[in-house]
Amino acid sequence: AQPYMACSSESEEGICKGQDWSCTPTNIARTCSTFPPQGFCAGLNSYPNITISEYGSISGADAMMKEIYNRGPISCGIDANPLRTYTEGIVITKGEEVDHVISVVGWGTDAEKGKYWIVRNSWGEYWGEMGYTRVQFGALLVEDQCSWAVVDKFTTLEGGSMHCYEDGTNCKVAPKPSPSPAPGPAPSCADKETFCADTSIFKPDADCKIIAKDCLKTCGCCGANPPDYCNGGGSAVKKEIVV
Structure with a gap:
């Protein structure tokens, strides 16, 4: 703080x-x-x-309750020394000096100790009442120095x-990664499918007549005088070849 x-x-x-x-x-x-x-x-x-669009300072119980009701939690100074050994309940110690900052998120009323503030600390959930404490109105100097803000982008x-x-x-x-190089132009004459070179499933003598366009290299369509089937035969039947 x-x-x-x-x-x-x-x-x-x-x-x-x-x-x-x-x-x-x-x-x-x-x-x-x-x-x-x-x-x-x-x-x-x-x-x-987080950014804020407006902010200001307030003090006193009435102003604090009004601000919390209208726009949510506020930040307030507090005497944290009595909180070091706090475990649960409502703190009633008056306080000596402000040495810490907490969030006041609301208030309540106790049958014996009257009104109290619901305070969110920054010491973790293991502390107090799951990270919170209750402070009697007027205790720990909570009402002396408070600030409010309107949240903007966050x-x-x-x-x-x-x-x-x-x-x-x-x-x-971290340094921004370099853009990936643009893919080079596809070869003008190459096999489109990996199965073209697999002789266990692709038989050029028979299959090139129906699927030559997908296996141009294997089917001998890259030369100066390609076979006639290089100009026909599409990929519509290639699934039959793969299966």
């Missing part, structure tokens, strides 16, 4: 001072395997993406795109 934090009101250093943003492998878009240190990270030169499987594999192999730029 460093890029989000660098641009948030919590950052006093600014985007250029808070972190090393130089063009290094660790700073470019990348994908990482699931279980380090045995795993690794692979930098991506080409990767699925990568989809239906559009021929694919999510990145863990090792990133399918998201790296």
Whole structure:
């Protein structure tokens, strides 16, 4: 969440001072395997993406509910420290500082703890309630810093795109393959069928009289004075020869 934090009101250093943003492998878009240190990270030169047509910032429960109801989930800052040991239930801790970004996808009401936010985290389905948590209204500073956006064009499987594999192999730029050479002109006089040269099924003395056009070379039709049957006999009966 460093890029989000660098641009948030919590950052006093600014985007250029808070972190090393130089063009290094660790700073470019990348994908990482699931279980380090045995795993690794692979930098991506080409990767699925999403664009937005509009965006803005909001805060407060009423504005958040209105935005979620009208246009779907929003991104909000959160105090993630109490979430490190979270397993299930509704979090009621007030929070001390924003240090993480999550998605708020909806809300609900509990008989004992009142209204709560339905929060989608980015720590995998093994965490919390299948990757989600419930946060009481006013807890973990969730309502202080939120952003909304209207989705424009984005990568989809239906559009021929694919999510990145863990090792990133399918998201790296590869040279475009050279176009295949155009096929050369067909020989003016050649056998069209492979069975023409198979003496076990093709008998030139008899078969050339009815199928010479498909076996021009074998039937001797390529010379200066071809036999008369070279001008007749089509492929209509070649199936009988093959069988």
